[in-house]
Amino acid sequence: MHPILYGLLQFAFFYPLVMAFLWMVGGLYYFFRRERKARDRTDPPPMAEYPFASILIPCHNEADNLEDTLSAALNQNYPDYEVIAINDGSGDDTGARLDVLATQHPRLRVIHLDRNLGKANALRMGALAARSEYLVCIDGDAMLEEYAMHWMIWHLTSGPRVGAVTGNPRIRNRSTLLGRLQVAEFSSIIGMIKRTQRVYGRIFTISGVIAGFRRTALHRIGYWADDMITEDIDISWRLQLDHWDIRYEPNALCFILMPETLKGLWKQRLRWAQGGVEVMLRHATSLLSWRKRRMWGVLLEYLLSVLWAYTMAAILVLWALGKFIPMPPQLYIATVLPQWHGVILALVCLAQFASSLIIDRRYETHVGRNYFWVIWYPMAYWLISLCTTVVALPKTLLKRRGKRATWVSPDRGIR
Known part of the structure; x- marks a missing residue:
């Protein structure tokens, strides 16, 4: 086997293995240092004062979800x-x-925009109309837990450099295998990643479905960009590049609807992947200065994930070609089916989910019921992550610059 191909195979195996251990160690460290001794979420920390705050809810064709959300x-x-x-x-x-x-409801104010100008523009209009310094932004299908706002404002008022705080999204719809898999994904993957990233100081992205902001910080950076397909990733990077801190608060629960069809899941994850590429193209060069060094870990993590996706794609192409045409022995790949290394990855994956249960059961008592389904996670989500990343890079490079990102109503699951 050619040395370069051998190196690619080794990287394809060790990258997910190393990242899984990194997320487990980082997530558990964050939990035992910052979460374990925290108050129960039904008894959030008291505040010396309770400043006036605003909840912003951008809505586009949300008639079916309005009553629950509001x-x-x-x-x-x-x-x-x-x-x-x-x-x-x-x-x-x-x-x-x-x-x-x-x-x-006297607390409720409504702003009507005459045409679809996108979530970023809607959030900007809401922020400008708000009468407060502290903003909690949620999606039109999201349901905040009773104390979620208290936890968010507590963080925003805890220090003058706290520019934003991201909450803990939980899946509402679990009627299909994809729905149950996403319950496990949000706890053991997304939650663990955010904990780990907080350990080394910077977060790749807030959760756009529940995020709190200091309006002063938003004003300094020019609010949300309306030409980015994922406004949440972009605002996260711009805030941190301006040296604002972003916190993660797992007690700030928010129950959301997620796609439960492969088509809906593909569209959502492709949009997320495109958003990551857009942010890299726009902001990566600004990270070269020493003052931005705390973002280097997030940047490296993202670049390695893109390299892994293209490495896996190359391996799959070589394997497929070998089934139809004669290949040089140095480039021939006999099989891509899981063997001993696949068993190791599966066991590490299960260990990661098990470690997340230690943390997550305090927020969702019966989350362990979904543990059986996580064995399918590597096949379902590593594959879709690989494909969306490979597709997103050329699609983003060919995208017309400056085009406004408008609303497209997503798949909200089978209900």
Whole structure:
């Protein structure tokens, strides 16, 4: 076998292995140092004062979800706040329903935009209309846990350099295998990654479905960019490049709807992958200065993930070609089916999920019921991550620069 091909095979095997151990160690370290002795989430830390705050809810064709979302937002256990719903050119009766709800709830204010200008623009309009320094932003299908706002504002008021805080999304819809897999993914992958990244100081992205911001920080960087396909990744990088701190608060729970079809999942993950590439193209060169060194770990992690995706794609292409045409012995790959190394990766994957259960059971008592399904996770999600990353890079490079990112209603699962 050619030495370069042998090196690629070794990288393809060891990269997910090393990252899984990194996330396990980092996640458990964060838990035992910062979470284990924290108060129970039904008893959040007291605050010396409770500043007025705003919940921003951008909405586009959310008529089916409005009542659940607004009911949770309007019943926060926090003394002084407002809720601002931004109807961004919805084609259904979202606007009419919001107007009716506004007459019933004094806390609720409604902003109507006449056409679809995208989530970033809707958030900017909401931020400019808000009467507070502290903003909690959620999606139009998200349901905040009772104390979520308290936890977010507690972080934002804990230090003058805290620019944002990201919460802990939980999956509401679990009627299919994909839904159950995402329960495990959000706890043992996304949650563990955010904990690990907080250990070394920087977060790749806030969770766009639940995030809190200091408006002063947003104003300094120019608010959300309306030409980025994932405004949450971009705002995270720009805040941290401006030396604002982003916190992670697992007690700030938010229940969300996620795709439960392969088509819907593909579109969502391709958008996420494109967003990562866009951020790299726009901001990577600005990280070369020593003052931005704390972002180097996040940058390296992302670049290695892209390299791994293309390495796996190359291996699969060589294997497929070997089935149809004669290949030189140095380039021939006999099989890509799991063998002893596949067993090791599966065991490490299960260990990672088991370690996440130690942490996650304090936030969701019966999350262990989904442990059986995680054995399918590597096949389902590593494969889709590989494919979306490979597709996203050329698609983003060919994208017309400056094009506004407008709303596209996502798959919200089978209900």
